Amino acid sequence: IYRFAYSQISKIAAIVGAAFFMLHPATIYNTAIWGQIDSVVTLLGFVSVLAFIDNKPFWGIGVYLLGVITKLQILAMLPLILLCVISIKNKKNIIAYLAFWSIVVSLPFLPIVFAKGLSWTWKYFFTIPNWYAYTSVYTYNLWAPFGFIISDNTKLFGFVQYKYIGILIFWFVAFIILKPLLTTKNRRPLPVMFAAFLLWYD
Numbered sequence: 001i002y003r004f005a006y007s008q009i010s011k012i013a014a015i016v017g018a019a020f021f022m023l024h025p026a027t028i029y030n031t032a033i034w035g036q037i038d039s040v041v042t043l044l045g046f047v048s049v050l051a052f053i054d055n056k057p058f059w060g061i062g063v064y065l066l067g068v069i070t071k072l073q074i075l076a077m078l079p080l081i082l083l084c085v086i087s088i089k090n091k092k093n094i095i096a097y098l099a100f101w102s103i104v105v106s107l108p109f110l111p112i113v114f115a116k117g118l119s120w121t122w123k124y125f126f127t128i129p130n131w132y133a134y135t136s137v138y139t140y141n142l143w144a145p146f147g148f149i150i151s152d153n154t155k156l157f158g159f160v161q162y163k164y165i166g167i168l169i170f171w172f173v174a175f176i177i178l179k180p181l182l183t184t185k186n187r188r189p190l191p192v193m194f195a196a197f198l199l200w201y202d
Contacts, residue, residue: 004050008190041071042200049077049196052084053189057093060084062101069105072128076199079174080192083181173202 001021005014021027030036044067051060064081067074088094113121152163177198180186 001046004046004189004193037071038073041067041074044070045074045077045200046193046196048081049084049193052081052087053192057084057088058097061097062104065101065105069108076202077196079171079178080181080195080199083178084192087184087187170202174199177202 002014002018005017009017027039030038044063048060048064048067051057051063060081064074064077085094109121112124116124152166153161155161156165177195181191181195
């Protein structure tokens with residue numbers, strides 16, 4: 001926060017901004033009392049965006065993928081990261097970057113693959129979102145008016161599952177957030193970082 005703010009505003013304002021986050025009761029409670037690592041994954045997400053802003057896509061892709069294996073909530077920033085990747089001028093480098101970082105982020109899972117096999121490990125990753133079927137990982141509290149704590153596999157009016165409605169709404173709102181950035185001249189540091197913040201709320 002300090003590094004980015006200092007590049008855009010005064011040093012004093014950058015210190016105040018960083019302190020506001022570090023000393024905010026929600027940050028302290030989430031980290032010190034609840035014991036969550038949200039600040040870590042948020043850091044990785046914003047460092048990734050900073051790398052793209054600084055024209056360092058190799059590190060932008062790498063840090064983002066490290067964030068994905070840290071905590072899946074960083075997928076909230078996926079629309080912006082995809083836009084940043086698509087915007088890389090040298091398209092040949094994209095495949096090389098993705099190949100390298102895919103190997104790096106796969107390394108921590110090798111012990112599981114050796115112990116359980118590739119097929120079991122692959123299926124395991126697709127069961128992870130279903131662990132949170134009652135905490136709205138997909139539905140964003142869409143189920144609240146219809147019975148509150150119910151599985152996101154429940155179908156709205158017996159037609160479509162809440163999780164698919166949630167995914168659709170997420171991408172729709174993400175499109176609205178990113179629409180100004182589709183014009184190259186708008187991809188300045190402040191609008192890009194503002195979009196990153198908004199995607200967390202999306």
